Amino acid sequence: MSATAERERARRRIEALRREIRHHDYLYYVLDQPEIPDAEYDRLMEELRALEAKYPEFVTPDSPTRRVGGQPAAGFRTVRHEVPMLSLENAFSEADVRAWDQRVRDRLGVAGPVDYTAEPKFDGLAVTLIYEDGVFTVGATRGDGIEGEDVTANLRTIRSVPLRLHGSGWPQVLEARGEVVMPRAGFEALNRRARERGEKTFVNPRNAAAGSLRQLDPRVTAERPLEVYFYAVGKVEGGELPATHYETMLRFREWGLRVTEHLRRVDGIDGCLRFHDEMLRLRPELPYDIDGVVYKVDRIDWQQRLGFVSRAPRWAIAHKFPAQEEITRLRDVEWQVGRTGALTPVAILEPVFVGGATVSRATLHNMDEIERKDIHIGDWVIVRRAGDVIPEVVSVVASRRPPDVRPILLPKKCPVCGSAVVRPPGEAIARCTGGLYCPAQRKNAILHFASRRAMDIDGLGEKLVDQLVDKGLVKDVADLYHLTHEQLISLERMGDKSAQNLLEAIERSKETTLARFLYALGIREVGEATARALADHFGSLERIMHASREELEEVPDVGPVVAEHIVEFFREPHNREVIQRLIEAGVRWEEHEGRPSGPGPLDGRTFVLTGALQHMTREEARERLAALGARVSGSVSRRTTAVIVGENPGSKLAKAERLGVPVLDEQAFLALLAHPERLNELLEEGES
Ligand code: IVH
Numbered sequence: 001m002s003a004t005a006e007r008e009r010a011r012r013r014i015e016a017l018r019r020e021i022r023h024h025d026y027l028y029y030v031l032d033q034p035e036i037p038d039a040e041y042d043r044l045m046e047e048l049r050a051l052e053a054k055y056p057e058f059v060t061p062d063s064p065t066r067r068v069g070g071q072p073a074a075g076f077r078t079v080r081h082e083v084p085m086l087s088l089e090n091a092f093s094e095a096d097v098r099a100w101d102q103r104v105r106d107r108l109g110v111a112g113p114v115d116y117t118a119e120p121k122f123d124g125l126a127v128t129l130i131y132e133d134g135v136f137t138v139g140a141t142r143g144d145g146i147e148g149e150d151v152t153a154n155l156r157t158i159r160s161v162p163l164r165l166h167g168s169g170w171p172q173v174l175e176a177r178g179e180v181v182m183p184r185a186g187f188e189a190l191n192r193r194a195r196e197r198g199e200k201t202f203v204n205p206r207n208a209a210a211g212s213l214r215q216l217d218p219r220v221t222a223e224r225p226l227e228v229y230f231y232a233v234g235k236v237e238g239g240e241l242p243a244t245h246y247e248t249m250l251r252f253r254e255w256g257l258r259v260t261e262h263l264r265r266v267d268g269i270d271g272c273l274r275f276h277d278e279m280l281r282l283r284p285e286l287p288y289d290i291d292g293v294v295y296k297v298d299r300i301d302w303q304q305r306l307g308f309v310s311r312a313p314r315w316a317i318a319h320k321f322p323a324q325e326e327i328t329r330l331r332d333v334e335w336q337v338g339r340t341g342a343l344t345p346v347a348i349l350e351p352v353f354v355g356g357a358t359v360s361r362a363t364l365h366n367m368d369e370i371e372r373k374d375i376h377i378g379d380w381v382i383v384r385r386a387g388d389v390i391p392e393v394v395s396v397v398a399s400r401r402p403p404d405v406r407p408i409l410l411p412k413k414c415p416v417c418g419s420a421v422v423r424p425p426g427e428a429i430a431r432c433t434g435g436l437y438c439p440a441q442r443k444n445a446i447l448h449f450a451s452r453r454a455m456d457i458d459g460l461g462e463k464l465v466d467q468l469v470d471k472g473l474v475k476d477v478a479d480l481y482h483l484t485h486e487q488l489i490s491l492e493r494m495g496d497k498s499a500q501n502l503l504e505a506i507e508r509s510k511e512t513t514l515a516r517f518l519y520a521l522g523i524r525e526v527g528e529a530t531a532r533a534l535a536d537h538f539g540s541l542e543r544i545m546h547a548s549r550e551e552l553e554e555v556p557d558v559g560p561v562v563a564e565h566i567v568e569f570f571r572e573p574h575n576r577e578v579i580q581r582l583i584e585a586g587v588r589w590e591e592h593e594g595r596p597s598g599p600g601p602l603d604g605r606t607f608v609l610t611g612a613l614q615h616m617t618r619e620e621a622r623e624r625l626a627a628l629g630a631r632v633s634g635s636v637s638r639r640t641t642a643v644i645v646g647e648n649p650g651s652k653l654a655k656a657e658r659l660g661v662p663v664l665d666e667q668a669f670l671a672l673l674a675h676p677e678r679l680n681e682l683l684e685e686g687e688s
Helices: 003-030 038-054 094-108 152-156 184-196 205-213 218-222 245-254 268-285 300-306 367-373 442-450 462-470 477-482 485-489 496-509 514-520 528-538 541-545 549-553 560-571 573-584 618-627 651-659 666-674 676-685
Strands: 078-080 115-122 125-132 135-141 147-149 173-181 227-237 264-267 290-297 316-320 325-337 342-354 357-363 380-384 392-396 430-432 606-610 631-633 642-645 663-665
Touching: 003 038, 038 325, 094 268, 094 300, 094 316, 115 173, 115 227, 115 245, 115 268, 115 316, 125 205, 125 227, 135 147, 135 152, 152 218, 173 205, 184 205, 205 218, 227 245, 245 300, 264 268, 268 290, 290 300, 342 380, 357 392, 367 392, 442 462, 442 477, 477 573, 485 496, 514 528, 514 541, 528 541, 528 618, 541 560, 549 560, 560 573, 606 618, 606 651, 618 631, 618 666, 642 651, 642 666, 651 663, 663 666, 666 676
Parallel strands: 606 631, 606 642, 642 663
Antiparallel strands: 078 147, 115 264, 115 290, 125 135, 125 173, 173 227, 290 316, 325 342, 325 380, 342 357, 342 430, 380 392
């Protein structure tokens, strides 16, 4: 390429970069909704800076490289910083840091190690607070470093901002600078609430902090979990501060200005590097995000001698940690099936170095998240890896969407067992319906099947199920009934006697009830009480398997969601096959005609429960009553049919007695469940 052509190409690239950077500045500083990770933004800036250095004739005063930060947003009064709020030079390696230390010592003419302070680099929003005669008067954001936004009212709502300095000895005017951050826990909670309300979420705690502080209504800020950490001084009038940064920060603390507990005075650059490693280890445990550490020359007179270069002090440097967010391409999506049948979408990524490791897979959480974030296969996405947390896809870079992206579709069949996949309307999570058959759900299904309130196979615990499944002896619950003595004694820690006992327990379990069997199948949301209601209502498995949604919904306690789960479970041929094999193996129960649907025997009756029952939980009691058509209320009134009293009843008993409402003890209650037609008789006995 000729020199002119190359120059022309550089000019066009410079313009394109400036346009792109301005766009991202706007998203970041004005909307608090950045679209690309910081690391990517830094790369764009770096490329622009390099091109401008090579072609100085293209430098313009309005280039993003000539400015420190963003412009103040409309709506806030502007505050001019008398002492500019500058930024820090970045170092990404030990070599960068050592070179900086060398420059510092050369300039100062110091041969030995310099005293530095080392502290976390907070990933929040820089602010400055002016205290006059010890009283907080004005607070502002950094803005472009020269002018920021007046956010005094919002800063006042933050608990860790003292409205008045403690102690004494502060200068008449003191400008304290620091960072507003949102702790991760508060950030998660804020986003959870936003999601529940269908509102926009923040991409990370830093943006949440910025967005919260730059609210025009301070009442909104007041509800956000914000904190402040101070780390620098601006203007000082009418008073003196100590001769070192470290001691200044100790004074800050005495005055009630919060300073990080991780502030250290260290010996030379080796001390700095040790601190860096220590903080990198601590990073995942800190309650807030940090993106590196900051080293500062401790002596203030030396800071003054070193002075500034363009936009950053020579006496300080930020030693950055590996970025926790990076940008990469989403190549494909795989679906993982969990123990409960939940399908989780996993992003297959173009490998990217993030958070200190190469990441090629990340979770996409569920279908709802995919839809909310509008992620497609082929998109550029932001991947986040923080500490030991599973890497996740946080968002998509919409402005870089290639034309040939494909939507992410929920598979119709389980990728593990081929059974149908369903996602009930309104639910985020899709599931495999082959609960009895799917290898991913095998162990769970067997444990549940054998549990005490289901088929009650004594001795079949987790360790044993693991072995049976891992050795391939049991693929589904029906296989349990074909286990042999020989197979069992081949297992670890299984003697002759315990094998015999287990076989007997399995044999005993064959004699069961329809309710237990239904519960044992592990149909989603069919608990014991629902299983019992279904058994009572239909009387036979055959009728339940062929019941329509509408027929199922006639059973008290069965709503549309549960009905749907039941229909789907029995529609899956794999499940029907396992049931058939269970019956062939000799599992049996008594059937009856069923109680034809229609009003229940306790229809229109209202009961109140109080105290602890011995034979069932309160929840079960409630369900059993509901299954008979009764209503269960939380408070006693004259219209209450009866109050059912367990041990240690509460004030409801007293109220029942006062109102003359009949009282049933547990014995009478059990009699009622068995013979609801005897209600009146029982009520008479229980008249209070
Ligand atoms: S000192 C003149 N100390 O990093 C130097 N800055 O990238 C004043 N920051 O604008 C800054 N933690 O928002 C300093 N412990 C710390 C910091 C810190 C975070 C931020 C601050 C600054 C930016 C520069």
